[in-house]
Amino acid sequence: MSKPCILGLTGSIGMGKSTVAAMFAAEGVPVFDADAAVRAMQGRGGALIPQIEAAFPGSTDADGVRRAYLGERVFGNAAALARLEAIIHPAVAAERQAFLLEHAAAPMVLFDIPLLFERGGADQVDRIIVVSAPPEIQRARVLARDGMTPEKFAQILALQMPDAEKRAKADHVIDTGTSLAETEAAVRRLIAGSKGCC
Template sequence: MIVVGLTGSIGMGKSTTAAMFREAGVPVYDADAAVHDLYAKGGAAVAPVGEAFPGVVRDGAVDREALRRQVLGDPEALKRLNAIVHPLVGRDRVGFFERAQAQGADLVVLDIPLLFETGGHANMDAVVVVTAPAELQRERVLARPGMTPARLDAILAEQMADAEKRARAHFVVDTGRGLEAAREQVAEIVAVLRDPARTPVLTPASTSGRDRTAG
């Protein structure tokens, strides 16, 4: 089974791209959705996160905005949070792999927002980075309710620069070209990964997924 890491900075279109992989018949594990479940009422992370960060649990669930305010810009606080959440997500991911294997999947995608930042890319057979022009990224993110330029800048400061992610990627999907172009790039990546005769030795590339896999 080929394990592909899917990542990209905020506003690049990663969730949309993940949906395209699902449409192509590839099982996708959504790490952010898993965290949402862990933070929800009755979730396994509620008690330990509440103990580590007093005041962030409200009505039996973790208030993500309150938690964000406590960890944003504080590397030590983020490290404490990750030490709680990552093992729980890991156990959830094991279940995903077991289900995919039982279904005979030859390829799976792990949708992980901070894949490079947490070092998770080292465990992937290939990495796909989703990108878009910086001005389009800002336009998308600032259209979200409650988002401000200052908050966006703070989030970006916590993430690896897009250019560096692209340089480390095996494949890049550019959502700035439009949905159909992105869907074509995803289809080409899936085709290459499923065809041993076309799959090169996977080394980081900074070209687009379409250019990387052409030919």
């Protein structure tokens, strides 16, 4: 039985990845959003709450993970971050596998994975799509977010593979520094050209 062509979508912070993922979904491509899966598992009644609370006492309450509190505990602390990732990553992998089974008959699926290269997930997809925009546009988008500071932006960038390296490793690059209409047209062209990519 043929399996779906798996497209991996990634890109640095502020590059428009979520917007592009929504465009794929609007074209009928099933999208697995790794961040959304994590939010669900960390939300009220989420499957990971007991493990996270055990590893980081006081980091959860009735509504789930206290994200700001947990973020302060792990941000800039490599050992704590590794402990958290050891809880989250296997759970996300299981969710992704379930998603693949659910959409086994689809011609293609999209994995929206922010740290695709950084966490070694590139070998799990058939084609890699990187979203990219000029640095000044990226910076303006990120600094417009609530609670974001230039220092925090710099710290996040330091944890991510540089945009130029991501583009060099990509099978496809989608420029999000253009108009939404131009980006949508690029998405449609990519979908049309990716049929039967496996």
